[in-house]
Amino acid sequence: MKKRNILLLYVFLLVSIMDILFVANGEADLRYFSKPFIIISLWGYFITSSTAIRGTILRNAISAALLFSWAGDILLLFPNLFLYGLGAFLMAHLCYIFAFKIAQINPFAIGKVNFIKLFLYNLPIYFVAAFVFFLINPGLGTMKIPVIIYLIVIVLMVTVARERFGKTNAVSFWQVFLGGIFFLISDGILALNMFYQPFPESGVLVMGTYIFAQFLIIRGLMAHGQEYKTAKKQKDLP
DSSP: OHHHHHHHHHHHHHHHHHHHHHHHTTOGGGGGTTHHHHHHHHHHHHHHHOGGGTTSHHHHHHHHHHHHHHHHHHHTTSGGGHHHHHHHHHHHHHHHHHHHHHSSSSTTOOOOOOHHHHHHHHHHHHHHHHHHHHHHGGGTGGGHHHHHHHHHHHHHHHHHHHTTTTSSOHHHHHHHHHHHHHHHHHHHHHHHHHHTOOOTTHHHHHHHHHHHHHHHHHHHHHHHHHHHHHHHHHHHOO
């Protein structure tokens, strides 16, 4: 099983590098053979590596997020299906939000919430999102409402990732949080290129940050799953 995990990880890295090279060289037609395999290979790696959380809601939520991301990747290969691709990624973010909420210690515990402190902690995330929206707003046209909804959801995803601090192990927190940040950066670059000012390096930057984001998120959630398995074993000991 371990060899299969490593093989799938190598496939993920290989097709990711190939896709980025195709983007850099303007080989759009070849991306039909590389881009669809990025997330599907990462999903295969996750499934074969996450036996610690087999049968859990967390594993199903992560799988759903990856499959929605895979659908979004394919839809975005066709410019006329951009809105559908946006919708697929919106669903992926909602699945990740749910996964982040349950991938922590006592996820459903109700405690005191300091809204002022929470706002201040999240302020840099809000600022980045607001700045991107300020730049792209004049060029959105009929896409304004869908983009606003998507922006709110991805900001929520990053803030939920940040709120896991102290509620899981450090490795899981930092990988998931940085993954969320890179996802926000990737989408921000894509939005700036489409609705503000196109620039030739955007494609490579979008895919590079996106691939890194997905990998970090999956590794981070798997790190929490491993801790869950260890804690469960210790609990079951006589």
